[in-house]
Amino acid sequence: MSGFLELKKVKRTGLWPAVFGGGILAALVPIINTAVRKEVFLQMEGSALAILMNENWQMMAMLNLLFVAASACLLYHTEYGDNAIQRMNTLPQRESKMFFDKFFLLSAFCLIMFTIEGAGLAFSAVHCFPGDGKILRDAAINMGYAFVLILPGVLFMLLISAACKNMWISLGIGVICVFTATMLPGDNFALSLFPFALPFHIIPGAKVLAEKYMIALGGEMVLGILAAITFFKVRRLFA
Amino acid sequence: MSFISLLGVELKKIRRSGIFIILFAAAVFMWLPAIFHGDVNFKTQAEIGITPEHNFLIQGFMGLAWFMFPACMVVCTVLICQTERGNHGILKMLALPLNTGKLCLAKFAVLLALGMCFLLFSTVIYFVSAAIVSKTQSYDFMLSPVFVLKEAGLIFLTSIPMMAFFWLLSVCIRTPIFAMGAGFASIVPSVLMINTKFWFAYPMAYPFFAVTNEYAKLAERMAPNSIDYVLWGSIALSVTLICIFVSCFCFGQGERR
Numbered sequence: 233m234s235g236f237l238e239l240k241k242v243k244r245t246g247l248w249p250a251v252f253g254g255g256i257l258a259a260l261v262p263i264i265n266t267a268v269r270k271e272v273f274l275q276m277e278g279s280a281l282a283i284l285m286n287e288n289w290q291m292m293a294m295l296n297l298l299f300v301a302a303s304a305c306l307l308y309h310t311e312y313g314d315n316a317i318q319r320m321n322t323l324p325q326r327e328s329k330m331f332f333d334k335f336f337l338l339s340a341f342c343l344i345m346f347t348i349e350g351a352g353l354a355f356s357a358v359h360c361f362p363g364d365g366k367i368l369r370d371a372a373i374n375m376g377y378a379f380v381l382i383l384p385g386v387l388f389m390l391l392i393s394a395a396c397k398n399m400w401i402s403l404g405i406g407v408i409c410v411f412t413a414t415m416l417p418g419d420n421f422a423l424s425l426f427p428f429a430l431p432f433h434i435i436p437g438a439k440v441l442a443e444k445y446m447i448a449l450g451g452e453m454v455l456g457i458l459a460a461i462t463f464f465k466v467r468r469l470f471a
Numbered sequence: 472m473s474f475i476s477l478l479g480v481e482l483k484k485i486r487r488s489g490i491f492i493i494l495f496a497a498a499v500f501m502w503l504p505a506i507f508h509g510d511v512n513f514k515t516q517a518e519i520g521i522t523p524e525h526n527f528l529i530q531g532f533m534g535l536a537w538f539m540f541p542a543c544m545v546v547c548t549v550l551i552c553q554t555e556r557g558n559h560g561i562l563k564m565l566a567l568p569l570n571t572g573k574l575c576l577a578k579f580a581v582l583l584a585l586g587m588c589f590l591l592f593s594t595v596i597y598f599v600s601a602a603i604v605s606k607t608q609s610y611d612f613m614l615s616p617v618f619v620l621k622e623a624g625l626i627f628l629t630s631i632p633m634m635a636f637f638w639l640l641s642v643c644i645r646t647p648i649f650a651m652g653a654g655f656a657s658i659v660p661s662v663l664m665i666n667t668k669f670w671f672a673y674p675m676a677y678p679f680f681a682v683t684n685e686y687a688k689l690a691e692r693m694a695p696n697s698i699d700y701v702l703w704g705s706i707a708l709s710v711t712l713i714c715i716f717v718s719c720f721c722f723g724q725g726e727r728r
Contacts, residue, residue: 246646257656291659296657306648313557400550403651404493407542408500415504415534 238333241310247303247341254299255345259352261295262288266356273360280361281370284353285434293347293431294344294414296382300389301406303341307334308393321471327464331394338386343379350375358394377435379443384427384449387456391463427452472569477577481551485581490550496545498592501539504602505531509604512612520691524612527586528597528619529686534610535593536626536656536678540586544634545654547585548641549662551578554652565723575722579715590623612686622685629681632707635714637674642718645725671703674710 241249255462266273269287297305311317311330320330354371363368384404389409393402413428425448435442505527512530516580521529554563597619618631637654644650661676665683670676680714687695 246648250648250652254652260614262558291662294659295656298659299652302648302651302655305651309647391654398550399647400546401489401493403549404490404497404543404546407539407546408493411497411501411534411539411542412503414538417508446598453524 235333235336236338238307238330240335242307245306245310247306250299250303250411251341251344252348254295255348256352258292258295258345259349259355260290261351262356266360270386272335279370280367281353281374285374288353289434290432292386293378294410296345296378296411297385297413297431298429298449299345300342300382300386301403301410303338304386304389304393305403305406307338307390309399312397312399323326325425327468328461331390331460331464335387335390338390339379339383342382345378346375374435378431380446380449381430381433384412384452384456385431387453387460388427391456391460394460395463425452427456474573474577477569477573478580480667481577481581482584485550485585486553488550488554490547490585491588493546494589495592497539497543498589498596501534501593502531502596506600506607507570507604509608512608513533513610515690519693521686521689523610524614525599525689527612528614528622529599529601529689530596532593532622532626533686534680534683535590536630537662540589540626540630540678541633541637541658541661541675542655543589543659544582544630544637545587545651546614548637548654549647549651552641553647555671556612561723561726565726571723572719574713575719577641579635579718580638582634582638583631586630587627590627593622594619625681625685626678629707632714633677635711635718636674637716638687639714641722667668671699671706674707677707 265288266284273283273287280287311320321327342449350371353374354367357367357371389406392405393399396402396405413426415433416423416426416429421444423429425445429455430449431447509527514525515521515526516523549564555564565571598613598616601614605612610719636657641650644653657675661673661679664670664673664676665680670680684695688695
């Protein structure tokens with residue numbers, strides 16, 4: 233029941249238009265890029281999606297991450313803003329339950345965004361490389377991979393926003409994390425596992441096998457979930 | 472109430488916000504990768520003919536001007552607006568016999584002060600990291616403070632239109648997610664904009680463009696862009712004035728309905 237409650241809470245926050253706006257904006261990146269530089273793309277080797285992802289994903293991933301940072305801050309700002317969290321805490325319900333509800337909600341938002349972005353990629357791929365028959369399948373695989381890779385970032389960003397009462401503090405930490413992720417070298421496997429650096433990876437260019445990333449990602453998720461549960465328990469003790 | 476005393480009040484309001492910790496952490500995290508990759512500065516000398524110490528400074532400032540500084544300014548606008556909206560503090564301010572335009576200007580001045588503060592932090596951390604890299608690479612990376620402050624000042628000056636635009640966004644867009652989102656979304660394309668002929672029409676690209684141009688000036692084998700200063704200056708000035716005027720006009724309108 234409380235899962236739908238979280239959905240109702242975002243009604244007047246403007247998160248719904250932001251999801252579609254962000255998704256369309258990110259989907260416009262490959263479309264504009266192909267419109268301007270079609271000749272350059274046609275000369276490159278590889279499948280249609282591989283070329284498009286290589287050329288556009290950096291910027292799209294950045295937009296996705298900034299969306300996750302801003303909306304995670306906002307999801308908790310609705311609680312902290314007018315002390316609504318105190319009412320939530322008096323309910324017979326764990327605080328971590330609300331956290332995971334918010335996590336599922338934000339993941340669903342990300343899924344919507346990736347669907348729009350996948351459509352944008354497929355559109356420009358069809359436009360640029362009409363002969364390639366596997367475009368839709370490739371787009372679905374790439375976006376599915378991107379969705380899984382952004383999950384640890386969503387989890388940790390929500391944890392940061394839950395920990396900081398003021399929205400600007402959590403947003404500031406989010407911005408620092410996103411910037412650090414863009415600065416990390418891509419060839420170092422251990423550093424590329426930083427939750428905010430993961431969404432910048434793509435299947436075609438990955439030097440390490442995708443399975444290896446999946447195992448590491450599963451570990452990060454378990455770690456994040458355990459951290460969230462302990463954090464809320466400990467904060468309750470000292471509140 | 473005079474402008475100076477209003478400014479003092481506004482500065483007092485952000486005292487306990489913890490924003491300085493965030494800005495300081497941002498400055499530290501910005502220079503950390505540069506410290507770890509101190510050796511790459513020697514490669515660029517052969518490629519484009521820039522001395523390692525200049526490359527170290529300008530590469531760091533490029534990261535600052537491209538993303539970190541604009542993003543931190545968006546965070547600061549969120550801070551300045553949200554501290555007031557929490558518990559409806561802004562209603563009490565608007566109930567006072569004050570000129571709201573003046574109040575808005577004072578808040579914008581606080582934003583400028585925060586930006587200056589962030590650049591100061593980055594400059595100080597630059598000297599610390601340059602000292603560290605000088606030790607690890609056994610090469611003197613220190614530049615004269617006058618030169619470094621000049622570059623930081625250039626970033627500040629060129630980013631005033633951008634800050635005015637962000638301020639306009641946060642005043643006129645009442646839903647915080649749109650103000651933040653519009654700010655962030657406008658930062659990302661500035662990389663593309665500086666390579667087009669119309670970069671001067673996009674205030675968010677000014678600081679990055681200015682730093683990139685400085686880089687080209689210092690490198691022997693790169694040609695700096697020829698800039699039409701009159702055109703750029705007039706557009707920048709009009710953008711700044713329009714943004715400040717509209718935000719002063721709109722300030723508090725939503726609350727006074």
